[in-house]
Amino acid sequence: MDAGSHRISFPVRDYDLAATLSSGQAFRWRQTGAAWVGVVGDRWVRLEAGPESIEAEVCETPGDWNWLRHYLQAELDLEPVLRAFPDDEPLQRAARACRGLRLLRQDPWECLASFILSSTKQIIQIQQVVDALCRRFGAPVRVPAGAPPAFSFPTAATIAAVSESELRACKMGFRAPYLLAAARQARSGDLDLAALRQLPMATARERLMAVPGVGRKIADCVLLFAYGFPAAFPVDVWVMRALRQLYFPRRRVSPKQLGRFAETHFGPHAGYAQQYLFHYMRTRHNGTGVEAEAA
DNA sequence: AACCAGGACACAA
């Protein structure tokens, strides 16, 4: 036994690990063979899907594993979520196609910073920028012998002390001043990320949108992916496309109308519905408005 | 090689 290696098996069902880790909610997971390698907090983590489990390996002493169980939402029963969905054809089809896709529960600062960097970038580019940011400003974390180096996500305090041009060197372009401002607000306590958790969703959203570079969409991503507000419904270009094509084909509907529809239609677990629609559009649906044939 | 990407913002009409 390698003394530096710690393993655990989380029993799960209806958990599509690959879809979950690659569905554009977290940007630090890389597939290596059958496994996924990433960093959660200040720990290197390797995950592999079993038949009815997730096998996890870490280097540092893992303690009670609750941090990873919580991150993965391994104990969430998906059935009540799916049952609460409206019984309409497009969503039911997307949910069937994306069976096992989950929402993670990420660190608020990492989530906020990542999505500030996400605007009008493809997911692969977001991964590259976040990776550059972590390499440059993150702290090295312990990895298994032979594994490539890994880094924690830089803290708000670290980013706050960096110059804008140093951030631009990470290829984040016009998002650099936004990230810098967010980091400074988070460090100064002007933005109290820990306090948002216990606020009503609308209030938490207002606080997030007070950060430069954070509009409704990015705020909703943080509400959903970090704080777990189940009704948060981020509308990006893909979800917009999904709403138009699947719910209002060949009709001209304004973004505001679509927003109002989304707020009322998808119910208490709208966030999950959103993730299924997003992933469905990106993977199964060819985006031309013509239905891709399901197996 | 155009077109577009998990947008936000200032400003015009």
Place this chain on the structure above:
DNA sequence: TTGTGTCATGGT
């Protein structure tokens, strides 16, 4: 309130 240009970068 709704529409348009701008921002930086590079994948497809």
